[in-house]
Amino acid sequence: MSSLQFLFEARSVAIVGASNDQHKLGGRPISYMQRLGYQGKIIPVNPKEEVIQGLPAKHSLAELDDPVDLAVLAVPINLVEPIVKEGLANGVKNYVIFASGYAEIDADGLNKQQRLNALFDKTDARLLGPNCLGFINTHTQLIASFTTAMENHPLNVGKLSFAGHSGALGAYWLDKTIHANIGVSKWISSGNESNTTLADIIEYLANDPQTEVISLYIEQIRQPELCEKALLLAKQNNKPVVAMKGGKSTAGARATLAHTASNTQLGVDYQAIFQRTGVIEVSSLSEMINVCEFQLNGDCIVGKRVGIISISGGAGVMLSDQLESNGLVVSDFSEQLANTVRPLLSPLSCTQNPVDLTAAMVAQPDMLSNVASELISSNEYDALVIFMGLMDSLAEHITRCIIELERNPNCPVLLIWMGGKAECVQAISAHQIMVFDDIPELVSLLSKVALK
Amino acid sequence: MSSLQFLFEARSVAIVGASNDQHKLGGRPISYMQRLGYQGKIIPVNPKEEVIQGLPAKHSLAELDDPVDLAVLAVPINLVEPIVKEGLANGVKNYVIFASGYAEIDADGLNKQQRLNALFDKTDARLLGPNCLGFINTHTQLIASFTTAMENHPLNVGKLSFAGHSGALGAYWLDKTIHANIGVSKWISSGNESNTTLADIIEYLANDPQTEVISLYIEQIRQPELCEKALLLAKQNNKPVVAMKGGKSTAGARATLAHTASNTQLGVDYQAIFQRTGVIEVSSLSEMINVCEFQLNGDCIVGKRVGIISISGGAGVMLSDQLESNGLVVSDFSEQLANTVRPLLSPLSCTQNPVDLTAAMVAQPDMLSNVASELISSNEYDALVIFMGLMDSLAEHITRCIIELERNPNCPVLLIWMGGKAECVQAISAHQIMVFDDIPELVSLLSKVALK
Numbered sequence: 076m077s078s079l080q081f082l083f084e085a086r087s088v089a090i091v092g093a094s095n096d097q098h099k100l101g102g103r104p105i106s107y108m109q110r111l112g113y114q115g116k117i118i119p120v121n122p123k124e125e126v127i128q129g130l131p132a133k134h135s136l137a138e139l140d141d142p143v144d145l146a147v148l149a150v151p152i153n154l155v156e157p158i159v160k161e162g163l164a165n166g167v168k169n170y171v172i173f174a175s176g177y178a179e180i181d182a183d184g185l186n187k188q189q190r191l192n193a194l195f196d197k198t199d200a201r202l203l204g205p206n207c208l209g210f211i212n213t214h215t216q217l218i219a220s221f222t223t224a225m226e227n228h229p230l231n232v233g234k235l236s237f238a239g240h241s242g243a244l245g246a247y248w249l250d251k252t253i254h255a256n257i258g259v260s261k262w263i264s265s266g267n268e269s270n271t272t273l274a275d276i277i278e279y280l281a282n283d284p285q286t287e288v289i290s291l292y293i294e295q296i297r298q299p300e301l302c303e304k305a306l307l308l309a310k311q312n313n314k315p316v317v318a319m320k321g322g323k324s325t326a327g328a329r330a331t332l333a334h335t336a337s338n339t340q341l342g343v344d345y346q347a348i349f350q351r352t353g354v355i356e357v358s359s360l361s362e363m364i365n366v367c368e369f370q371l372n373g374d375c376i377v378g379k380r381v382g383i384i385s386i387s388g389g390a391g392v393m394l395s396d397q398l399e400s401n402g403l404v405v406s407d408f409s410e411q412l413a414n415t416v417r418p419l420l421s422p423l424s425c426t427q428n429p430v431d432l433t434a435a436m437v438a439q440p441d442m443l444s445n446v447a448s449e450l451i452s453s454n455e456y457d458a459l460v461i462f463m464g465l466m467d468s469l470a471e472h473i474t475r476c477i478i479e480l481e482r483n484p485n486c487p488v489l490l491i492w493m494g495g496k497a498e499c500v501q502a503i504s505a506h507q508i509m510v511f512d513d514i515p516e517l518v519s520l521l522s523k524v525a526l527k
Numbered sequence: 528m529s530s531l532q533f534l535f536e537a538r539s540v541a542i543v544g545a546s547n548d549q550h551k552l553g554g555r556p557i558s559y560m561q562r563l564g565y566q567g568k569i570i571p572v573n574p575k576e577e578v579i580q581g582l583p584a585k586h587s588l589a590e591l592d593d594p595v596d597l598a599v600l601a602v603p604i605n606l607v608e609p610i611v612k613e614g615l616a617n618g619v620k621n622y623v624i625f626a627s628g629y630a631e632i633d634a635d636g637l638n639k640q641q642r643l644n645a646l647f648d649k650t651d652a653r654l655l656g657p658n659c660l661g662f663i664n665t666h667t668q669l670i671a672s673f674t675t676a677m678e679n680h681p682l683n684v685g686k687l688s689f690a691g692h693s694g695a696l697g698a699y700w701l702d703k704t705i706h707a708n709i710g711v712s713k714w715i716s717s718g719n720e721s722n723t724t725l726a727d728i729i730e731y732l733a734n735d736p737q738t739e740v741i742s743l744y745i746e747q748i749r750q751p752e753l754c755e756k757a758l759l760l761a762k763q764n765n766k767p768v769v770a771m772k773g774g775k776s777t778a779g780a781r782a783t784l785a786h787t788a789s790n791t792q793l794g795v796d797y798q799a800i801f802q803r804t805g806v807i808e809v810s811s812l813s814e815m816i817n818v819c820e821f822q823l824n825g826d827c828i829v830g831k832r833v834g835i836i837s838i839s840g841g842a843g844v845m846l847s848d849q850l851e852s853n854g855l856v857v858s859d860f861s862e863q864l865a866n867t868v869r870p871l872l873s874p875l876s877c878t879q880n881p882v883d884l885t886a887a888m889v890a891q892p893d894m895l896s897n898v899a900s901e902l903i904s905s906n907e908y909d910a911l912v913i914f915m916g917l918m919d920s921l922a923e924h925i926t927r928c929i930i931e932l933e934r935n936p937n938c939p940v941l942l943i944w945m946g947g948k949a950e951c952v953q954a955i956s957a958h959q960i961m962v963f964d965d966i967p968e969l970v971s972l973l974s975k976v977a978l979k
Contacts, residue, residue: 241841326857388786389693
C-alpha cells in the first residue's frame with residue numbers, strides 16, 4: 076500500500092474545526108459525508124462542542140481514542156502548526172490543510188510554509204496543501220473538501236480522476252462531470268504542494284485501480300523528473316492523461332505565483348514532457364471534459380481520415396474546412412465505395428465525402444442508417460462524423476438509427492446535432508456516442524485525439 | 528425604391544403549389560404567415576383547389592385579379608418554367624424558386640438554369656434561387672420560406688439580418704437567434720444565385736433601415752467587384768458585417784460545387800476583400816451569433832488591453848494565457864490603480880491583473896462591484912472580463928452587482944459564468960452584457976472584435 080493510499084482512501088477522518096453550520100468550511104465535509112454515506116468513521120473535533128451535526132465530537136486530536144487515518148484542518152492559519160504537532164504526537168499520519176496565507180503570499184508566508192513542512196521531516200506522514208480545497212474519493216464517499224460543487228447534485232461515481240492546482244477550476248470540473256453524466260473516481264486539489272506534489276498524486280492515480288483516465292490542471296511542475304516518471308507509469312498502465320497547463324503567458328505566470336506560489340518561468344519544458352509521455356494538452360475545461368469522455372468511452376482514432384454525413388450541404392462544407400485546417404483529412408470515396416453509396420442517396424445528391432443527404436432524407440429516413448453503415452464498414456475512414464440540425468419531426472427516428480448503428484472499433488461515430496432535442500441528445504450520449512452542439516468543439520476534440 | 532425592395536418587402540404574395548398540408552413546402556409559408564399575421568395579402572395558387580388553409584385560391588397566376596408583388600414557387604422543377612412565363616405575362620415581377628436540380632447537379636441542370644434565367648433577360652423582374660429556402664421579413668411577417676426553424680417558436684423581431692448560400696445553416700442560425708433572444712430583420716437564402724446574387728442582397732441590406740448588423744454565409748463570391756462595393760456601402764452606413772466563408776479546403780470546395788454550384792477555386796481573394804471592407808470573418812455559427820450580439824449591443828473595443836477580475840485564481844491564469852496567446856494584452860495595473868484597488872481586496876490577495884477575488888468575496892460580496900468600478904473607470908483597459916463560477920448562494924447578488932455597474936463606452940464588460948444559474952445569465956444578457964459559459968468562446972469573440 077503506497078503512503079498516499081492511507082490519505083486518499085482513509086477509513087477514518089477527523090474534521091478539526093468542525094462546525095454545526097453546514098455551509099462553513101468545517102461543517103460542509105461532515106454534512107456531505109453524512110448525506111452521501113461515507114463508509115468510514117467521522118470524528119468532529121471542536122474545543123467547545125460535545126456533539127457536531129449529530130456526531131460525538133472530541134475537543135482535540137489528543138483526545139482521540141485511536142489514531143484516525145486522516146485529519147482535515149478547517150482552521151485559521153495560526154492554529155495549523157499546533158494542531159499538526161498534536162496530531163503527529165498522537166499518531167495521525169495524514170493531513171489536509173485548507174488554510175491559505177503561505178508561500179503564495181510573501182516571504183513571511185513562505186517561512187510559515189517551510190516551518191509547517193519541517194514538522195513532516197523524518198516522518199512518513201503526508202500533508203495535502205496548504206492553500207487547497209482538499210480531496211474527494213467517490214468510491215468511499217470520503218469528502219475531505221469544502222467545495223460547493225456538490226451542494227445541489229451528488230457526483231456520479233466512476234473512473235475519471237482530477238488533480239490540480241486550482242480548487243475552483245476543480246469545482247467547475249466537478250460541475251461539468253455532473254452535467255455531462257460522467258463518473259468521477261478521485262478529485263484532488265493540490266494547493267501549494269508543500270509535501271505532496273502533483274508527481275506523487277499522478278503516481279498514485281496511475282496505480283489506482285478505480286481510475287481509468289487522469290485529468291490535470293498544472294501550474295508549476297515542481298518535480299519534473301518524478302512527474303515524467305509518474306506520467307510514463309500512467310501511459311504504461313494504459314491510462315490516458317489530459318492536461319491543462321496554466322501560466323504560459325506573462326500575465327498568466329504573474330497570476331500563478333500569487334495563486335499557488337507556482338513559478339512557471341523556471342525553464343521546465345512541460346511540452347517536451349507531455350510529448351514524451353503522451354499527455355494530451357487541452358486549453359479549456361470544456362475541451363478537457365470532451366477529451367476525457369472520448370477516452371472513457373474507450374474510443375480510439377488511429378488515422379486522419381474522416382467521413383462526413385450531413386443533413387446540410389453548408390454544414391458539410393464548414394465541417395470539411397475546419398477539419399482539414401486542423402490537420403484531418405476529409406478524403407473522398409474510393410470508386411467502389413461510391414458505387415455502393417450512390418443508389419442509397421437521392422439522384423440529386425452528389426456521391427462524395429462530405430455526403431449531403433439533402434431534404435431527401437425526410438422522405439427516406441433510413442437513408443442515414445444505410446449510408447452510415449457503408450462508411451463505417453468500408454475501412455476507408457478512421458472516424459465518421461454525422462451532422463444533423465433541428466429535424467424535430469424525425470428526431471426519435473434519427474436517435475434510434477444512430478444508437479443502432481453497428482459499431483466498428485476502427486471507425487468511431489461522433490454526432491453534431493445543432494438545436495437537437497435534449498432527450499435525444501441524452502439518449503445517444505448514454506450509448507457512448509458523443510454529441511456536440513456546434514462544429515468547433517468536435518473539431519477541437521478530433522484534432523486532439525486523432526493526431527496523437 | 529430599389530428593385531429588391533419589391534421582392535423582400537412585397538405587399539402581396541402568391542404561393543404557387545399551395546397546399547392544405549401545413550408541413551408541405553407549399554403549405555408551410557401560408558400557415559406561418561397566417562399564424563404570425565403577415566401584413567400583406569396571401570393568394571394560394573393550386574390548379575385543383577378553391578380554398579387553401581381557409582383562403583380563396585386561384586388556379587394559376589393567369590387568374591390573378593391584380594398582379595401580386597411576389598410569387599413563391601413551391602413546385603417541382605418541371606413546372607417552374609411554364610409558371611414563370613405565365614407570371615411574367617401577367618405582371619408578376621418577383622419570384623422565389625425552391626426547386627433544386629439545376630446547376631448544382633450537372634451540365635443538364637446548368638442548361639435548365641440558363642434557360643430559366645433567360646426568361647428574366649430584358650425584364651426588370653427578379654428571381655431568388657433556384658435551389659434556395661426563400662426568405663423572411665420579420666417586420667411584415669412575410670415568410671416566403673419553408674424553413675422548419677420556426678415551427679416551435681416565432682422569431683424575435685429586430686435588427687440582425689442573414690443572407691447566405693445554405694438554407695439549412697440559415698435555419699440553425701434562426702434557431703440560435705431564438706435561443707439567444709436576438710431580434711431578426713431579414714433572412715435570405717440565396718441558393719444558386721441565378722439572377723439575384725449575394726452582392727445584390729448585401730447592397731439591399733446595407734440600405735435597409737431595419738438592418739443594423741449583417742451576417743453572411745458565403746460559398747462562392749460570384750461578383751467580386753459588386754460584392755466589394757456593397758460591403759463598402761455597409762461599412763459607410765456603419766453596419767458591421769460578419770461572415771463565414773465555406774469551401775476553403777479541398778473537400779469543402781468539392782462540397783460547395785455540389786451544394787450551390789459554387790466554385791470556390793476561381794482565385795477570388797475573399798480575404799483581401801474582407802480586409803478592405805472590414806468584414807469580420809468567423810468560423811462557426813456560434814461564433815457568428817456572439818460577434819453579432821456584441822455588435823448589436825453597440826459595444827466597441829478600441830484597444831488590446833483587457834482587465835480581468837476572477838473568483839478563481841486558476842481561471843484567471845487560463846483566461847490570461849488564452850487572451851495573450853490570441854493577441855490581447857492582460858496588462859498590469861499602474862501604481863496609482865494598484866493603490867486604489869489594494870484596500871478593496873483581501874489582504875491575502877495580490878493586487879495585480881488578473882485580480883483574484885479569492886473566497887474572501889463570499890464574506891465581502893461588494894468586493895466585485897468595488898473592484899470592477901475602479902477598473903472600468905481607470906481608462907487603463909479597453910475591456911473588462913469578469914469570471915464567476917457556480918456561486919449559487921450569491922448568484923442574485925452578483926447578478927445585481929453586474930447589471931448595476933456603471934457603464935463606460937470605452938471599457939465594455941463581458942462575463943464568463945461557468946455553471947451559472949440560467950435565470951441570472953438571462954437577466955444579465957437582457958442588460959446588454961454578454962455572458963459565456965467557458966473561456967474559449969469569450970476569447971474567440973474578443974480576438975475578432977478587439978483586433979479589428
